[in-house]
Amino acid sequence: MTSRMRQEIGQQPEALRQTVATLLPELGAVRAAAARTRQVLFIARGSSDNAAVYGRYLSEAYAGRLGTLAAPSIATSYKRRLDLDGVLAVAISQSGRTEEIVETLEWAKACGAVTVGVTNGEGSPLAEAADVALLTKAGEELAVPATKTYTTQLAALAVLAVGLGADVDPDDLLRVPDEMERLIAETEGSDALEKIAAELAKVPGTVVSARGIAFGTALELALKLKEACYLHAMGLSYADLLHGPIAVVDADTPAIVLGAEGSPTLEGTVALAERVTGAGARVYGIGGGADLASAASVALPGPRLPEWVAPLGLIVPGQLLVERLARTLGIDPDNPRGLRKVTQTGA
Known part of the structure; x- marks a missing residue:
C-alpha cells in the first residue's frame, strides 16, 4: 500500500504549478x-x-538585502519592543494557525514592520494578519511530515525574492515542476535509493x-x-562540521552531503565528501552533478536547475529516501510518534 507521504511527494509538481501560477501575479x-x-x-x-x-x-545572495531569522520568544516571552522600521517581516506557517507565529507577526507589525504571510491556510489568522499574504496551493496535506x-x-x-529585486529569471520557476517529475522517476528507478535506505537502517545516526543555498x-x-525515521540526524553547514563535529563521522555514522550544481559552495562540498570517504566512512550524495556523485559512496540525482531555485528540487530525493527508510524500519511514515500536523509551541 502506498503511503500518504509518498502520494503527497508525487503531488508536488502540480502543487508547484498552481502555486507559481497564483503567486507570480x-x-x-x-x-x-x-x-x-x-x-x-x-x-x-x-x-x-x-x-x-x-x-x-x-535575500542576501540574490537580492542584496540583509536577512535574519527571528527568535519568536522575544515577542511572546520577553515581550520586548524593537525598532523594526524599514523591516519586512515574513512569517511562514503551513497552516497559518500556529499561535506563536501569528503573535510574532502581529508584534512585528506593532513594532513598525511591513508584514508578509506565507501559508497554505487561506483565511487563516496568519493570512488575515499580514499586509501581504502569499497563499500556497498545496491542497490538503494528510501525512504528518511536510512535503x-x-x-x-x-x-x-522564491517569488518574494523576485519582488525584493533579486537578479534572477522568474521563468526559472516554471521549470521546477517538470524537474520534480524527472527527479521522482529517476530516483525511484535507481538502485541507489534502496541501497542507501538499507544501509541507513543499520546505523543509529547520520550527519x-x-x-x-x-x-x-x-x-x-x-x-x-528525525521525525519519520527516529534517526539521530544532525544537520550542519560543512563549515561548522569541519570545526570539530566531523569527529562524529565514522563507520557507524555516515554523512549525507547535498549540493546544488553551479553553486560557489559546491567545490567545498565535494572536498568534504572526499575527506569523509578518505577516513573510511560512507557518504551519500544528493545533487551536485558528476563531481559530487564521483566523490560519494552512493549518490542520488539532483535537479538541473539554476542555483537559486535548486532547493525546490534538491529536497525531493531526500523526501523519497525518508519515506523508503521509514518503511524499511517498519515505521508508518504518515504518522510518526509524538507529532501532530499543527504544533503549538506557546510562549
Whole structure:
C-alpha cells in the first residue's frame, strides 16, 4: 500500500504549478511592500524555519538585502519592543494557525514592520494578519511530515525574492515542476535509493551537511530523518562540521552531503565528501552533478536547475529516501510518534 507521504511527494509538481501560477501575479504587491523596507526578518518554526533559511540566502545572495531569522520568544516571552522600521517581516506557517507565529507577526507589525504571510491556510489568522499574504496551493496535506507544503513555501519565498529585486529569471520557476517529475522517476528507478535506505537502517545516526543555498535543504532532510525515521540526524553547514563535529563521522555514522550544481559552495562540498570517504566512512550524495556523485559512496540525482531555485528540487530525493527508510524500519511514515500536523509551541 502506498503511503500518504509518498502520494503527497508525487503531488508536488502540480502543487508547484498552481502555486507559481497564483503567486507570480502578486509580484506587484510584494514589490510595493519591499519598497518600504531595507532588510528582511523571517519568522517560522520547524520545516517552515528550514524554508526561512532558504529565504535568507535568497535575500542576501540574490537580492542584496540583509536577512535574519527571528527568535519568536522575544515577542511572546520577553515581550520586548524593537525598532523594526524599514523591516519586512515574513512569517511562514503551513497552516497559518500556529499561535506563536501569528503573535510574532502581529508584534512585528506593532513594532513598525511591513508584514508578509506565507501559508497554505487561506483565511487563516496568519493570512488575515499580514499586509501581504502569499497563499500556497498545496491542497490538503494528510501525512504528518511536510512535503508539498514545504516545497510550495520555497516557491513562495522564491517569488518574494523576485519582488525584493533579486537578479534572477522568474521563468526559472516554471521549470521546477517538470524537474520534480524527472527527479521522482529517476530516483525511484535507481538502485541507489534502496541501497542507501538499507544501509541507513543499520546505523543509529547520520550527519546531513551542505552550505549556502542548499543549507536549508540539509536542515530539512535532517529534520525529516528525525521525525519519520527516529534517526539521530544532525544537520550542519560543512563549515561548522569541519570545526570539530566531523569527529562524529565514522563507520557507524555516515554523512549525507547535498549540493546544488553551479553553486560557489559546491567545490567545498565535494572536498568534504572526499575527506569523509578518505577516513573510511560512507557518504551519500544528493545533487551536485558528476563531481559530487564521483566523490560519494552512493549518490542520488539532483535537479538541473539554476542555483537559486535548486532547493525546490534538491529536497525531493531526500523526501523519497525518508519515506523508503521509514518503511524499511517498519515505521508508518504518515504518522510518526509524538507529532501532530499543527504544533503549538506557546510562549
